[in-house]
Amino acid sequence: MSDPHINEDQVLKINTYVGENFEIDELPSERSGECGNGRGDKQCRVSYISIGDADFRIYKLNTDFEIVEGDEIESGGDEIESGLASKSANFLTYCKGQAMIGAPSVGDDVSLATNIMDEFKKCLELNVVNSFVELDQEITFQAKSRENMSILLENHTCADQMLPTNAPKEVRYWHNKGDVKEVIVLVDRNSSKVHVIKDFISEEECNAMGDEAEGKLHSATVASEDGGSRLTETRKAMQAGIRVPWDKESQGHPIAVLSRRVFEYTNNVTGFDIDEFGQEDLMSIQYKGRGVMDKSPDRYMPHCDGDCNGSTHKVGGRVATMVMYCTIPEIGGATNFMNSGVHVVARKGYGVFFSYMNSDKVMDKGFTQHSGCPVISGSKKIVTQWIRDGVDNESPWDAFNTLGIKYTDAAQD
Numbered sequence: 043m044s045d046p047h048i049n050e051d052q053v054l055k056i057n058t059y060v061g062e063n064f065e066i067d068e069l070p071s072e073r074s075g076e077c078g079n080g081r082g083d084k085q086c087r088v089s090y091i092s093i094g095d096a097d098f099r100i101y102k103l104n105t106d107f108e109i110v111e112g113d114e115i116e117s118g119g120d121e122i123e124s125g126l127a128s129k130s131a132n133f134l135t136y137c138k139g140q141a142m143i144g145a146p147s148v149g150d151d152v153s154l155a156t157n158i159m160d161e162f163k164k165c166l167e168l169n170v171v172n173s174f175v176e177l178d179q180e181i182t183f184q185a186k187s188r189e190n191m192s193i194l195l196e197n198h199t200c201a202d203q204m205l206p207t208n209a210p211k212e213v214r215y216w217h218n219k220g221d222v223k224e225v226i227v228l229v230d231r232n233s234s235k236v237h238v239i240k241d242f243i244s245e246e247e248c249n250a251m252g253d254e255a256e257g258k259l260h261s262a263t264v265a266s267e268d269g270g271s272r273l274t275e276t277r278k279a280m281q282a283g284i285r286v287p288w289d290k291e292s293q294g295h296p297i298a299v300l301s302r303r304v305f306e307y308t309n310n311v312t313g314f315d316i317d318e319f320g321q322e323d324l325m326s327i328q329y330k331g332r333g334v335m336d337k338s339p340d341r342y343m344p345h346c347d348g349d350c351n352g353s354t355h356k357v358g359g360r361v362a363t364m365v366m367y368c369t370i371p372e373i374g375g376a377t378n379f380m381n382s383g384v385h386v387v388a389r390k391g392y393g394v395f396f397s398y399m400n401s402d403k404v405m406d407k408g409f410t411q412h413s414g415c416p417v418i419s420g421s422k423k424i425v426t427q428w429i430r431d432g433v434d435n436e437s438p439w440d441a442f443n444t445l446g447i448k449y450t451d452a453a454q455d
Contacts, residue, residue, distance in 0.1 A: 063090065063091065064090065064091040064139075065088070065089075066088070066089045066091065066107075066109075067086065067087075068086045068088070068107060076183065089107050089108060089109050091109055102134060112350040113348065121136055131306075138191075139191060140232045140380070176291060182200045190304040193279055196378060196413060199380075199385055200413075200415035200416060203373060205376070205387075207226070207228075207238065207385060207387045208385055208386075210227055212227040212230070213225065213227070214227060216239065216310065217228050217304055218310075220420060223239050223241060224239070224240045225237050225238070225239050225240075226238040226240070228382075228384045228386070229379070229384060233398065233399065233400035233405065233407070234396070234397065234399060234406040234410045235312070235395070236379055236382065236384055236394070236410065237394070237395045237396070238392055239393040239394075240391070240394060242307075242364075243366040243368065243391055243425060244391070246296050247297065247299070247425075248366075248368035248423070249327050250295075250296040250297050251284060251297060251425050252368065252423065253356065254297065254326070255282040255284060255328075258283075258284075260280065260281065260282065260292035261279075261280060261281075262277050262279040262280065262281040262327065263443070264277050264345070266444065270443065270444060271444060276343035277345075278339070278340045278342075279328060279341075280328045280329075281327045283322075283324055283325055283326075284324045284325070284438060285323050286301045286318070293402055293434045298326065298417075300366075304427045304429070308357030308362050308364070308397070311397070312362065314361065314362075314398050314399075314429075316361075316431060319435050319438075320430070320434045320435055320436075320438035320439055321433060322428045322430065322439045324425055325425070327423070327424050329341070329350055329371070329417040329422040330417065330425075331371055331373065331374060331418045331419040333370070333418065334419075339417060340422075341414055341416065341417065342413055342453050344378075344412065344413040345413070346410065346412075347360050347363045347428060348360035348399070349398075350359060350398055350410060351405065351408070352405060352406075353409065354403060354405070355404070355431060356446040358430055358431075359399060359446045360398075360439070361399040361429060362428075363396055363397075363426065363427070364393055364394070364429070366391075366424060366426070366427075367388045367391065367394075367423075367424055368424060368425060369390070369420075369421055369423035370389065370390050370420075371417045371418070372418075372420035373417075373419040373420065374416050374417045374418040374419070375396060375416075375417045375422040376414075377412055377415070378415060379409070379412045380411060380413065381409050381411050382409045382410070388422060396410045396412070399431065
């Protein structure tokens, strides 16, 4: 919510973390300059919200200035469905009534009966269209409110160094080639998953990536509007792309073994059936802390790695990411999934996996938008694998620009 003011009987959807507390203060009337609104005591009331471990953090400020929470309130989606069903019944009754006005005079007149049915059909179509327009506007409003609230909370959550990784929704175990890894499931939707995998990357694999990155590091960039890349203050780090030596995988080369593990995990939890051909290089990314007084610390502001607007997947585009921690900072460097209310504290050797395409090849709607919190002290060194769908040796990842368009197709336009 960009507006800090709320009204009595208003439903609040709070996207934040377990343990946070909020105070709601009654404001004096602009006209009288007093609280009370006819109660007689004229005392400004106070109410509090304490965020518990609930899947849906929905609250309502009732007319007695008391907080009602949880199951006592209908979710926004149910309210929308209920409202739409009510409107449907109303305009069906209305259209039927309009048609019945002319019904008694029909008799055997087939032409008149046909005209009445046509008018009834037009009435229904018009009202259905209008209802869906209203529904779309309501969904857009709720999504924007969620986004605005997440932006307000972003700096707050990054600044709280005591904030832990969210409690898991589920703990699983991944069995792979005789090895078993514990998986902390934080988000598990069809179009958006966030998993934390313990001991995903080894010291040897981290060292191999660090050695390869030596002498190749350069300032990190982001996609630009023209399909290229550019430097920006929203992303401050050093990075180096490391080509995976697949020809040495059978010999146990640590970088090839690591990348294979990433694709095996991706396919295991998504069912995408993606292989290594044409994929992006592994990326070594390094952030350095320069103290609390640094006005422009190394960080990565909120962003999506692939499309996150609910659109259909573009062939060759990113669909998942694996971030692996090799060196963790003394202060800072957590990862926030702001629209999902998920906070992940960096842990050496852990991997954070997130996917953002569903089984019908429709992209996530912002639940995997994330940020790398500022690194204040120490250094943060990670290895990142971006996973694409629709690439191969004939159309590798670098055959596409940063807008997801093949260079050959862009040249023809």
